[in-house]
Amino acid sequence: MRTYPITQRLLAGTPMGGAAERLGAHVARLGPLPGDRRRDIIPSLEASGLLGRGGAGFPVGRKWRAMAERRHGDAVIVANGAEGEPASFKDRVLMANRPHLVIDGAILAAEAVGAGEIVLYVGGEHEAAVAAMSRALMERGDERRPPLRIVTAPVGYVAGEATAAVHYINAGDARPTTTPPRMSERGVDGRPTLVQNVESLAYAALIARFGEDWYRTAGRSETPGTGLITVTGAAEQQGVREIELGTTVGEVAAASGAGSHAVQAVVLGGYFGTWARAEDVWDLPLDPAGMRAGGLAFGCGIVGLLPEGRCGVTATAEIMGFMADESAGQCGPCVYGLRALGDATARVARGRAEADDLDRIERWTAQLPGRGACHHPDGAVQLLASALDVFGDEFNRHARMRRCSVTRSRLDVA
Amino acid sequence: MSRNGERRLRVDWVRCDGYGLCGDMLPELIDLDEWRFPILRAGPVDRDLLHDAQRAADCCPMKALILEPVPADRRR
Ligand SMILES: Cc1cc2nc3c(=O)[nH]c(=O)nc-3n(C[C@H](O)[C@H](O)[C@H](O)COP(=O)(O)O)c2cc1C
Ligand code: SF4
Ligand code: SF4
Numbered sequence: 001m002r003t004y005p006i007t008q009r010l011l012a013g014t015p016m017g018g019a020a021e022r023l024g025a026h027v028a029r030l031g032p033l034p035g036d037r038r039r040d041i042i043p044s045l046e047a048s049g050l051l052g053r054g055g056a057g058f059p060v061g062r063k064w065r066a067m068a069e070r071r072h073g074d075a076v077i078v079a080n081g082a083e084g085e086p087a088s089f090k091d092r093v094l095m096a097n098r099p100h101l102v103i104d105g106a107i108l109a110a111e112a113v114g115a116g117e118i119v120l121y122v123g124g125e126h127e128a129a130v131a132a133m134s135r136a137l138m139e140r141g142d143e144r145r146p147p148l149r150i151v152t153a154p155v156g157y158v159a160g161e162a163t164a165a166v167h168y169i170n171a172g173d174a175r176p177t178t179t180p181p182r183m184s185e186r187g188v189d190g191r192p193t194l195v196q197n198v199e200s201l202a203y204a205a206l207i208a209r210f211g212e213d214w215y216r217t218a219g220r221s222e223t224p225g226t227g228l229i230t231v232t233g234a235a236e237q238q239g240v241r242e243i244e245l246g247t248t249v250g251e252v253a254a255a256s257g258a259g260s261h262a263v264q265a266v267v268l269g270g271y272f273g274t275w276a277r278a279e280d281v282w283d284l285p286l287d288p289a290g291m292r293a294g295g296l297a298f299g300c301g302i303v304g305l306l307p308e309g310r311c312g313v314t315a316t317a318e319i320m321g322f323m324a325d326e327s328a329g330q331c332g333p334c335v336y337g338l339r340a341l342g343d344a345t346a347r348v349a350r351g352r353a354e355a356d357d358l359d360r361i362e363r364w365t366a367q368l369p370g371r372g373a374c375h376h377p378d379g380a381v382q383l384l385a386s387a388l389d390v391f392g393d394e395f396n397r398h399a400r401m402r403r404c405s406v407t408r409s410r411l412d413v414a
Numbered sequence: 415m416s417r418n419g420e421r422r423l424r425v426d427w428v429r430c431d432g433y434g435l436c437g438d439m440l441p442e443l444i445d446l447d448e449w450r451f452p453i454l455r456a457g458p459v460d461r462d463l464l465h466d467a468q469r470a471a472d473c474c475p476m477k478a479l480i481l482e483p484v485p486a487d488r489r490r
Contacts (some may be wrong), residue, residue, distance in 0.1 A: 058458035178426050332451040367453055373427045 020132035053199030082160030095129035099136035105201025124152035220248030234307035269299025272379030349412020
């Protein structure tokens, strides 16, 4: 079994799964946020190459600079720990174990861009994370800093989308809003708002302490740094890991106890991501920049391993059904299109396809992207399009012959 | 902040109710899907269609169809 060197940065310190790190231990381990680094943190972040970890991979330094250079208004920081993606666990694990690192990052962001308030937006169903973040806030009682409050995010895939988060914080409604006006101009309480994933913030707090050169010493491919990933599916040790970016899919699988023979296909980036054949991506570096160039997405770092013997068409139909259920229900193409796609995919998977279901799936997949207030439908059809590519023969067999060659079964016998 | 005064159509998907009026009025630029929600042709609106595009936007009962300058950062 090949292994890869373990580089723990975000998750350094006491092992995961114990109690959350207390303030005393956090400061003893890392020291306080250095005051003199706060002013030049933006150039430092820019030079580090840190990319956002909420899914889109936008450069963090550039986002902070744009906010810092705004013309007017007291800004608000939203630390996004909603983590509505059911296959992802990295944000809740980070918040539950290293709450002070996340809070450091949020304070740093507030000071760097001149924000007068911080909202920690934490998925309400992530109970350990909510508890750890709440207690960490109490531990910080009398520190001099902008006011910080926790808002628990409602359950739902879309609740973590940036405009949905702002909408929920403002009005208790976690549905995305139509931009413009942009949140960077009018967000929480109508003030300029910076929404940043909790892992991105935690990393900023490390870069403030150790600098951009330190940051760039990790990273085996194009993108520097380490990152949190969630391994799911055909692995003995599923769960959250920190990897040096550029570690390959095969190395991650091996370290998680999944041999190449046991894995049929891989879904990268989660329900928003893409399917790939295991043999095609086994040596692929998990590297956000490189993956983007190759038409793939690192997303929020999900490595989903589809075991041999599990039908990819059925797995895809389940995800599409979930994505249709999770539509926030306000944009017609998303509401009707995703539902229709979910239903058609489910019919194919069950061997109940109607004559033109495959054609419909292809047509709807092509016409849906970009036609919603948020990118929810875009992510869903991207996943489906990749499934049609990777499991194309199997889709055909299910639809036309009503057979599944993975489970070796006839689907038309009730 | 548009380039050379070009304009594009955009749908506010939260407002659009899918009556499909826009597609009936402006088939040159707007297809309708099977639920009668619009599918816009990509890119800036041709000069000779600007007038019709404005009329379609004005007639949208939900004020969901918008003719606006192409944003400088969104060159699609
Ligand atoms: C449907 C949908 C769900 C999302 N859910 C989350 C989430 O749970 N957590 C998160 O940090 N970002 C989520 N995002 C991305 C956010 O909109 C936003 O880009 C991100 O929080 C910005 O932080 P980053 O730049 O640090 O990645 C979601 C986006 C979409 C379209
Ligand atoms: S695109 Fe879908 S998920 Fe996004 S706001 Fe519209 S209805 Fe909701
Ligand atoms: S006319 Fe307006 S509401 Fe009707 S389909 Fe077109 S954009 Fe939507």
